[in-house]
Amino acid sequence: MGLETKLPRLTGEGFITTKVNELIAWGRKNSLWPYPFGTACCAIEMMATLSSRYDMARFGAEVIRFSPRQSDLIIVSGRISLKMMPVLLQIYSQVPEPKWVISMGACCSTGGVFNTYPQIQGIDQFMPVDVYIPGCPPRPESLIDALVHIQKQIESDAKAHKFTSAAAN
Amino acid sequence: MSEHDFKPLTYNENQIDEKLVREKLGARLVNIAYDSAQPVLEITRDGWVEAARILRDTPGLKYNFFSDITAADLMKMKDFDPDKRFMVVAVLYSIEHKRRIRLKTYVPEDDCRCPSLTGIFDGAHITEREAYDMFGIRFDGHPNLKRLLTPEYMKYHPLRKDYPVTGRGERDNFPQYEEIQ
Ligand code: SF4
Numbered sequence: 001m002g003l004e005t006k007l008p009r010l011t012g013e014g015f016i017t018t019k020v021n022e023l024i025a026w027g028r029k030n031s032l033w034p035y036p037f038g039t040a041c042c043a044i045e046m047m048a049t050l051s052s053r054y055d056m057a058r059f060g061a062e063v064i065r066f067s068p069r070q071s072d073l074i075i076v077s078g079r080i081s082l083k084m085m086p087v088l089l090q091i092y093s094q095v096p097e098p099k100w101v102i103s104m105g106a107c108c109s110t111g112g113v114f115n116t117y118p119q120i121q122g123i124d125q126f127m128p129v130d131v132y133i134p135g136c137p138p139r140p141e142s143l144i145d146a147l148v149h150i151q152k153q154i155e156s157d158a159k160a161h162k163f164t165s166a167a168a169n
Numbered sequence: 170m171s172e173h174d175f176k177p178l179t180y181n182e183n184q185i186d187e188k189l190v191r192e193k194l195g196a197r198l199v200n201i202a203y204d205s206a207q208p209v210l211e212i213t214r215d216g217w218v219e220a221a222r223i224l225r226d227t228p229g230l231k232y233n234f235f236s237d238i239t240a241a242d243l244m245k246m247k248d249f250d251p252d253k254r255f256m257v258v259a260v261l262y263s264i265e266h267k268r269r270i271r272l273k274t275y276v277p278e279d280d281c282r283c284p285s286l287t288g289i290f291d292g293a294h295i296t297e298r299e300a301y302d303m304f305g306i307r308f309d310g311h312p313n314l315k316r317l318l319t320p321e322y323m324k325y326h327p328l329r330k331d332y333p334v335t336g337r338g339e340r341d342n343f344p345q346y347e348e349i350q
Contacts, residue, residue, distance in 0.1 A: 083320050085343050092346060117327055117336025118319070120343075127346040
């Protein structure tokens with residue numbers, strides 16, 4: 001929405017105009033609450049991104065929630081096995097709408113190097129995914145880039161009068 | 170050299186008193202071999218539990234610490250014999266003498282059972298469950314022989330050599346997530 005660029009012009013006028021859905025989307029995109037679904041080595045990189053050196057808080061996503069009911073972004077980072085996939089599906093269904101999913105790393109996007117019996121060959125076979133991050137593991141900058149992609153998606157969805165994530169459409 | 174200096178494991182440190190072992194185990198012992206500085210005792214399947222008990226309790230042997238039990242599928246070996254399809258391997262350690270020993274026994278394909286060591290070593294509970302899960306060897310006398318790592322609904326034992334490495338479709342078999350309207 002670019003609200004901050006309009007602020008200097010506020011002096012003297014004291015008001016701005018916008019649309020309600022764009023205002024809501026602006027609030028949403030700058031306060032994403034991630035749920036960290038870390039199951040393997042990618043999770044280490046996710047922790048680095050969340051902590052002080054790379055600091056995802058600069059993009060408004062610092063409130064890590066360990067309950068799916070309080071979050072709106074799932075970061076799936078790591079290998080998803082036969083036993084973990086039902087858990088992931090259940091957790092995904094517990095996140096209230098609107099919700100977004102980042103599939104981080106080669107393993108949960110495609111199965112990675114593990115072409116074996118317990119390894120799910122891409123979680124997008126069974127649930128919606130908004131952004132995929134390539135890499136093994138992806139660098140923290142990639143995760144931040146994915147977060148910015150999600151923010152852009154929220155903004156453009158609001159402009160296109162979509163109130164929910166890709167999942168519902 | 171002080172006693173704290175690092176000493177690599179040598180043949181001699183693990184060496185067993187062969188005469189005492191042969192005398193105590195009797196007909197339960199098939200042969201004694203050595204592999205990577207470890208003695209390997211081949212035991213008959215019927216004498217498996219009793220042999221472990223003797224090794225644990227005999228003064229001078231005292232293998233009283235249970236390290237691991239696992240198995241191997243020999244199906245793809247060159248001289249494969251269906252009567253010796255699975256090899257069950259147990260590793261014991263003597264805290265008193267600081268010696269390690271390996272026991273092995275063979276399990277045939279059509280009678281995939283082995284007596285359980287749970288009555289002698291408590292540590293065998295979970296490791297035998299893992300061996301059952303991966304190879305389908307039933308450990309007779311185990312009080313809670315259930316799958317450990319794979320899901321309960323798995324029909325196969327994945328470390329058997331006739332199970333394909335990419336599985337039989339279990340990984341593609343999940344319900345699609347559906348939006349509740
Ligand atoms: S993509 Fe690489 S770093 Fe990430 S979980 Fe898989 S193996 Fe680990």
